[in-house]
Amino acid sequence: xxxxxxxxxxxxxxxxxxxxxxxxxxxxxxxxxxxxxxxxxxxxxxxxxxxxxxxxxxxxxxxxxxxxxxxxxxxxxxxxxxxxxxxxxxxxxxxxxxxxxxxxxxxxxxxxxxxxxxxxxxxxxxxxxxxxxxxxxxxxxxxxxxxxxxxxxxxxxxxxxxxxxxxxxxxxxxxxxxxxxxxxxxxxxxxxxxxxxxxxxxxxxxxxxxxxxxxxxxxxxxxxxxxxxxxxxxxxxxxxxxxxxxxxxxxxxxxxxxxxxxxxxxxxxxxxxxxxxxxxxxxxxxxxxxxxxxxxxxxxxxxxxxxxxxxxxxxxxxxxxxxxxxxxxxxxxxxxxxxxxxxxxxxxxxxxxxxxxxxxxxxxxxxxxxxxxxxxxxxxxxxxxxxxxxxxxxxxxxxxxxxxxxxxxxxxxxxxxxxxxxxxxxxxxxxxxxxxxxxxxxxxxxxxxxxxxxxxxxxxxxxxxxxxxxxxxxxxxxxxxxxxxxxxxxxxxxxxxxx
Numbered sequence: 450x451x452x453x454x455x456x457x458x459x460x461x462x463x464x465x466x467x468x469x470x471x472x473x474x475x476x477x478x479x480x481x482x483x484x485x486x487x488x489x490x491x492x493x494x495x496x497x498x499x500x501x502x503x504x505x506x507x508x509x510x511x512x513x514x515x516x517x518x519x520x521x522x523x524x525x526x527x528x529x530x531x532x533x534x535x536x537x538x539x540x541x542x543x544x545x546x547x548x549x550x551x552x553x554x555x556x557x558x559x560x561x562x563x564x565x566x567x568x569x570x571x572x573x574x575x576x577x578x579x580x581x582x583x584x585x586x587x588x589x590x591x592x593x594x595x596x597x598x599x600x601x602x603x604x605x606x607x608x609x610x611x612x613x614x615x616x617x618x619x620x621x622x623x624x625x626x627x628x629x630x631x632x633x634x635x636x637x638x639x640x641x642x643x644x645x646x647x648x649x650x651x652x653x654x655x656x657x658x659x660x661x662x663x664x665x666x667x668x669x670x671x672x673x674x675x676x677x678x679x680x681x682x683x684x685x686x687x688x689x690x691x692x693x694x695x696x697x698x699x700x701x702x703x704x705x706x707x708x709x710x711x712x713x714x715x716x717x718x719x720x721x722x723x724x725x726x727x728x729x730x731x732x733x734x735x736x737x738x739x740x741x742x743x744x745x746x747x748x749x750x751x752x753x754x755x756x757x758x759x760x761x762x763x764x765x766x767x768x769x770x771x772x773x774x775x776x777x778x779x780x781x782x783x784x785x786x787x788x789x790x791x792x793x794x795x796x797x798x799x800x801x802x803x804x805x806x807x808x809x810x811x812x813x814x815x816x817x818x819x820x821x822x823x824x825x826x827x828x829x830x831x832x833x834x835x836x837x838x839x840x841x842x843x844x845x846x847x848x849x850x851x852x853x854x855x856x857x858x859x860x861x862x863x864x865x866x867x868x869x870x871x872x873x874x875x876x877x878x879x880x881x882x883x884x885x886x887x888x889x890x891x892x893x894x895x896x897x898x899x900x901x902x903x904x905x906x907x908x909x910x911x912x913x914x915x916x917x918x919x920x921x922x923x924x925x926x927x928x929x930x931x932x933x934x935x936x937x938x939x940x941x942x943x944x945x946x947x948x
Contacts, residue, residue, distance in 0.1 A: 480509045480548040491558045492524070492534035500530040502544040502553060513547040523559050534559040566595045566634040574628070574641040577744065578610070578620040579648040579722040586616040588630045588639065599633035609645050620645040649742035651719040656754065657733045661708045664719070667726035667747070668703065675721035679707045729753075739763060750774070751791070760784055771795070772812070781805060792816065793833065802826055813837065814854070823847060835891070840864055845871040853890040862897030869905035889914050 482505040492498065504512045516526045523538035532542060536559060543554040572587040590598045602612040609624035618628060622645060629640040655662060664677065677685045685705050709715060714735075719727075724742050728749040735754050739745050740762035747768045750758065755774040760766060766784045773794040780801075781787060787805045793814035800818060802808060808826040815836035823829055824846040832844070835856040841864050844850055850873055860868065875888055888911045892898050903913055 478506065478508055478510045480511065480546045480551060481505050483514070483544060483546045483551045483553045485544060485553045485555050490556070491560060492532070494534050494536060494559060494561050496534045498532045500526065500532055500542065500544070500555075502530065502546075504546055509548065511546075511548040515545045515547065516542070517545075518542050524557050532557065537561055561596065563596045564592065564594055566597065566632045566637060567591050569600070569630060569632050569637045569639045571630060571639045571641055575618075575643055576641075577644045577646065577723075578618070579646055580620050580622060581648065582620045582722040584618045586612065586618055586628070586630070588616065590632065595634065597632075597634040601631045601633060603629050603631070605629070610643055618643070623647060646743070648720055648722050649724045649744060651724065651727065651742050652736075652738045653717045653719075653729065653732075653734050654736040655709075655715050655717060655732050655734050657709055657715070661706055662729075662732040664705045664717075664732070665726075665728035666703045666705070666719075666721075666724060668721065668723055676719075677705055677707075678718040678720075679709075680715035680717050681709060683707070788828075809849075834858070835894075842868050843871050844868070844873070848873045848875075851875065851888050853888075855895075856891050857894035860892065860895040860897050860901075862900035862902075865892060865895060865897045865901035866905055869901070869903065869909075869911075872906055872909050872911055874909045888912070 484503045484505070486501040486503055500516070502514045502516075504514065514530070516528060516530050518524050518526050518540050519542075520538065520540040521535070523536055523540040524532060524534050524542065526532045526542050530544070534557070539556060539558050541554050541556050543552055545552045568591040570589045570591070572589055574586060575584055578584065586602070588600050590600070600616070602614060602616050604610050604612050604626050606624065606626040607621070609622055609626040610618060610620050610628065612618045612628055616630070620643070625642055625644050627640050627642050629638055631638045668675070675686065679685070685707065723744050725744060726747040726749075727739065727742075727745060728747075729737070730749055730751040730753065733754055734750065736757050737750055737753075737755055738759040739748060740759045743762050744765060745763050746765055748760070748763075748766065749768075749770045751770055751772040751774070753774050755771065755776055758771060758774075758776065758779060760769065761780060761783050764783055765786055767786055768789040769781070769784065769787060770789070770791040771779070772791050776792065776795040776797055778797065778799065779792065779795075781790065782801060782804045785804055786807055788807050789810045790802070790805065790808060791810075791812040792800070793812045793816070795813075795816050797813065797816040797818055800813060800816075800821065802811065802823065803825045806825055807828055808823075809828050810831040811823065811826065811829060812831075812833040813821065814833045818834070818837040818839060821834060821837075821839060821842060823832060823844065827846055828849055829844075829847045830849050831852040832847070832850065833852075833854050834842070835854050835858070837858050839855065839858040840860065842855060842860075844853065853872075855868070872888075872890070888909075890906060890911050891914045892901070892903075906913070
């Protein structure tokens, strides 16, 4: 009983002591509300701003606030109320009082800085396509960091060519169409005209039997329905090859091979878009027609049995190499872009290059030409004409000429002197001959070689190369059993055929 009374007394004393020590003037003022002072409505990505929350009443005892964002992917807010715009979108920022859990919020819209478009250009638009070809166009917006890069594509004649929203151009039918790209921002436009033609067709006849033939082709980017009909009921469709050609300066993109088992003549037909290069050498071809392939720029058809090559429609042809064939004539009058023409080892008696004013290299070695007029070829740098029947040659209009082999012709001494007088004066070094020879000419094997006055050419800076000996004595070599002469056997007169 006494213990119980003692416990009650102790509690009473503690309560009285606490009441006596408490400050009767200190009062707790509760929070009644919260507001945000001038909350932002729009920020740009990357911008920051310090938010301020006003607790009511101003003299409230506990003014602590908690901040949060309903979408941290758009905007974040830290414990100090610093708002950071992260990405485009809308986020709600909320401030919550610790006392009473009163809230206030604001909506912030985050945007990216708008960089206006100032222009548009088209990167390498095509000027010509063949029916069925497709090509993805490339439009460049300026500036590169413009906000709205949307482009609207259109064609003024969809019967000729169409273009979709992705800029994919499709050639529909022969004609001319204007393709336009217009920016969504600012309405800037860029246009180009494209000419659509029928697919190129190349035909050739081969006598190859029981052996394989090969064709190399280079095409532009637009490739559609490219086939080769080999003339024996079989066809090939184009496919990319890793084959690299044996000549280093030509990049051939595609290679075809075919074998013939029957011993008969075959007509090969190549149909395709934008054929830029054709190499068909060594295939025993007798006829070649590339006139319906107007975009062809390079043609290699050497070492065949060609008696006819049709290039009448090839105004863009730059290089034609057709050596070692059986051509008696070749019409290059429409090949106005031709820069290199190689016809050595044919049976040509006449060649007209008057329209080939861009020609820089002409090779007609060992043909049967009795005359050659190169007066209109003012850009000519190399003229190879040995082994013909030329009696005269005037190069006075060829001021860029650096190399002139004209051995084994019918030049008399005076004809050679006239040729020397027509040579240009040039002091540049010739990269095709010795370093100390600016310009080189070779004249051996002509009737007037020994009696001409070569000092006329030397005074103009020309030097002579390829001197052929007047005689060759081999009878003192008892062990000699083989002699090889290159392209000159018909001009040698043995003292004794038996020896």
